[in-house]
Amino acid sequence: MVSAGVIRFVAGIIGNMTAFFLFLSPVPTFIGICKKKTVEQYSPVPYLATFVNCMLWVVYGLPIIHPNSILVVTINGAGFFIELLYLILFVLYSDKKNRLKIVLIAIIEIVIVGIMTTLVLNFVHTTKRRSSIVGMIAIICNIMMYASPLSVLKLVITTKSVEYMPLSLSIASFANGIAWTVYALYPFDPYIAAPNGLGTLFAVVQLILYATYYKSTKEQMAARKAKNAVGLTEVVFNGDSGKMGQIPQNGRAQIP
Secondary structure, three states, X not given: OOOXXXXXXXXXXXXXXXXXXXXXXOHHHHHHHHHHOOOOOOOOHHHHHHHHHHHHHHHHHOOOOOOOOHHHHHHHHHHHHHHHHHHHHHHHHOOHHHHHHHHHHHHHHHXXXXXXXXXXXXXXXXXXXXXXXXXXXXXXXXXXXXXXXXXXXXXXXXXXXXXXXXXXXXXXXXXXXXXXXXXXXXXXXXXXXXXXHHHHHHHHHHHHHHHHHXXXXXXXXXXXXXXXXXXXXXXXXXXXXXXXXXXXXXXXXXXX
C-alpha cells in the first residue's frame, strides 16, 4: 500500500509543475508588451498580488515556520522571481507615474512581509503557532487573489463567450488545485487545503462555463470572421468599374 508520505510528495511534485505552468502563462502577454514597448491597458495589480502571495508562502514553508514543506518553498520561490521579472517589465514599459507606483507598492509588500517574519520568529516560539499566524495571513491574501478570476467569469457569462478564458489555463488551475488539496491532506494542513480547495471550485466553475458556452463562442467567432471577410471584399472590390483592387505589400487596397 502506498504510504501517505509518498502520496504527499507526488502530489507536491505535480503541484509544482502545474503551478509553474500557471506562473508562465502570462509570457505571451509580456512578449507583446516588449514588442510594443508599452503595457497599454494591462494592470500590474494581479502581478503585485501574486508577488506578495509567493513571498508569504515561501515564509510559511520555511522549516522554522512549518517543517517538512520544502515543495511549498520551491514553487513559490520560483514564482517570486517570475513575478519579479514581470514587475520589472511593467516598470520598464509604464509611464513615469505608474512606474513609481509599482515600485513603491512592491517595496511596501517586501517590507511588510519582512516585518511580519521578524515579529513571528522573535515573539512566537512554536512552529505550530507560527504556522497558524503566517497561514492565516497567506489565506487572506489568496482569497483576495481569487477576486481576479471572478471578473473573467462575469465576462464569460455576460458575453456568452469563452474566447478570453483559455481551456488550457482552466485545466491547469483545476489540476493545480487538486494536487495541492491532496498534498494538504497528508497530514492535514488547513492553510494549504482551504485556498486550494477554493481554487479547485473556481476551476470547476470555469470548466462548466467552457462546456456551456463553447458552441456559442465558435458561432460568434465564425460570424465575426464572416463579417470581416465581407468587409474586406467591399474594400477591395470597386463596384463602379467592376474591377478588383490590387493589394500591395503595405496591405492597403489600391482601387484603379
